[in-house]
Amino acid sequence: MPPITSRQSVPSGKVELLYVKSKVYLHPTKRAQDNIPGYLSISRPSTNGTNDELLLSFTPESMLVPSEKETFSQADLSLQTLSANVSGAIYVRTPLVSCLSSYAFSLPLGSLYLVQARPPRLNLWYGLMVLNTLHNVDKLPVIFFHDDESPSTQQAQSRQNKKFDPFASGSNLKFRTSDLPWGGDEFLDVVSRYAVLEKSTLERSTFLVNPSSADRLNFMPPTSGASLNKDTANTLGKTLNGMKWKVLETFASLSTLAKTTVTDIVDERNSALPLPVKHMLKKPEVASLANDFDGARIYLAKWAMSIQEEALKLNDQSTFILGDGEDDWGIVATRRKPVTRVEWDSFFDSSGRLRITDHEVREAIFHGSIDASVDQALRGEIWLFLLEVYPWDTSLAERSVVLESYKTSYQELKAKWEQDEVKQETDLFKDQIFRICKDVKRTDRNLVLFQSPKPENGEEFDDDDVLNVRHPHLLRLKNILLTYNEYNLNLGYVQGMNDLLSPVYLALYDLVALTFWMFAKYMDIMERNFLRDQLGIKQQIETLNELINLMLPQFYQHLIKCNANHLFFLFRMLLVWFKREFLLLDDVLSLWDVMFTRFYSSLYQLFIVLALLQKHESIMMDYLTEDYEILKYVNDLAMNEHDIDDILIRAEKLFLKFRRVVYQADRGDGKQEFLTVSPNLRNLLKRTIILQKEVPRPEGVLGG
């Protein structure tokens, strides 16, 4: 006798419940109070329909009136045992296909493609289930079985416990993903009554629903090492031939699948991608396809990274220990909470003098950055010390004296070009003012402070008249840059300085004189990046060459293979200290906080570069084979959101590891041959700023 039948026809607008599980939750955020309880159900919309037409639905409790809730709860218990359904069919309202406001979803069982189960275990309190449809691009939410709240599961577990042998194989469930009974196994058992369910041999706890032969090839390849079944191989080949471009789209839909398999990625830290995806990508047909279409490899690499990012995002950072592999030497790096106004003020006594050492302040900021979200003046105030505009050992009264002298000297410097009409007529000045005005008008115009007000009377505020800067804040940027252009005559203004000035200005903008001096101090550090002969940048690239070769040797070999060891793809992040690399300015500023401390090194930017490369190395090695592909991939990272703490933790670990390598090399006490540490690498351990000044401007040389 079939397990559940109904001779009566299903009333219109209703469905017949075949399976209900209560206390199934969605976890839309990490916070428990946002969890959404509901009922998972399988129901029959009509008496004569096929199994493919059965509905798999999630109905939030909040969508049901009390009597409906009662019906679902009763069904939860009564449908659980097969014998219980003799009492007759249970009908409920047809579930909503989807409802944006309530998280309900419902789909025909026939469109279900793949189910991944993660039973509860020590680090996963509630078991979860990931449902994937092949054609539906919408991502179905992950469902969590709160078994401790679900009466039917409690009932099943107590039944099992009565046997005094929870690990007995006596359970009649077809699929077991865990030794202990949990809601997910029961769900799989129910699905298997209405659909062909096959376990993937490639990926743990993954089940294919009504698999096709191509699916079988992808997820259940023969394990014997025998040659692939010709039929299935041909099927796949045909599909690929027929689809061409569409294959790439298939990858994209698979990414929906992969993004949700967080636990897998976390469990198997060394592998960025779930196995079926990996296998698919390694197929020669796919490989040649990637070669056929320009940009396909970059696309694949970006996609692979998005999966990794997703895994990191969904995973609780506090429990995720980065790369605790053997080669990590037990080095621990942590981030602390950002420095707030309250904490910053507590560093000072009543006279405004530091009561702790500046080293301690640097350490706090190095490990936590600055939280200026509440008090926007805080960052500027701290930077004034980090950049040594204000000496660390001053009192508030002393600083106000310093401030007055800064104000006076700024006005004097500004007057030097403002009031010198002869100077203003020189070719050099004209060249520079033109360059500055051009760049000021395209400096961070996405930021509120620099946005153009709405044009009035059809007149655009920021028009095409280059030298006419009318926006009040842009005008100040222009004046500061022109004053710097005079202050440092040999160097003058160079493109990119505007990018460095803009955050400094934002941090202090109502104090123009201080902004100028803070920028000038910042430029002391950055001058080497802007030299006419580019020597400072070239030296950093040379050092990075050695550093990457030492710390990421395999990746370095790959760069050589790609002819990318010129490292030009790192130029932008080096020139303006990651200003262009992140979608959010706050992320950039957090990095600047850290670099400004010079806590470990005055060249810490190179370790942040190294951390970014380390994070992406496996993906770049797997997918990218040309230097221009690497450039594009790295450039386009700027369009993503980044996990800054992750990058900073990696950077610190890399630094500490590097430092240990140097110490060991210096001691030379091992038996193997130790490397000799080049002066370039040794410089990385220094905290003093490397000052590299521009030489006097040769006769007739303009600003270019």
Add this chain to the structure above:
Amino acid sequence: MSSRKKTLLKVIILGDSGVGKTSLMQQFVNKKFSHQYKATIGADFLTKELPIDDKTVTMQIWDTAGQERFQSLGVAFYRGADCCILVYDVNNAKSFESLLAWKDEFLIQANVSLPETFPFIVIGNKIDIDENKRVVSYKKAAQVCQQLGNVPYFETSAKDGINVEEAFDVVSRNALQQEEANDEFNDDYNDAINIHLDGEAGNCTC
């Protein structure tokens, strides 16, 4: 050459800072213009598939930084270019005067095998700006382009999308011609080596 081989055309855009190189590329590839472009740092490229007669080619368009000192580091990417677009701003005389310097700079950096026949194109951009601010006349520009070696000349507005398609159409055709010529050149070159290796190596008189 196998028919499967894709045709990839590499195009480099050069010109003074702020003449609209990024805007031209964006207008051609993405049909959009933004007031929020930033000065380009380093280099970047966009690709676009486009039909030329019965062929489909992929054009890889390289956008560069305008300040001269930043040119030297990115040269690795100029190698193998099939066409070079020199851009100036019709409202800025200096950017027009720089054209020749950019052309020479390119020929040196890109290591072009036959500089005399290498395809350049000159674009005078920003024709949307008030006519009385214009400082370089069409006549003057066309004349100079002729002196540069009969270089095709277009006037565009990347902002309003005027003439951009037309300019890039010529870019793509000339680049394709160059690419095919390069292929032939390389084939001949390879053949020459093969003959040499297969033949009487001992007779070498050098």
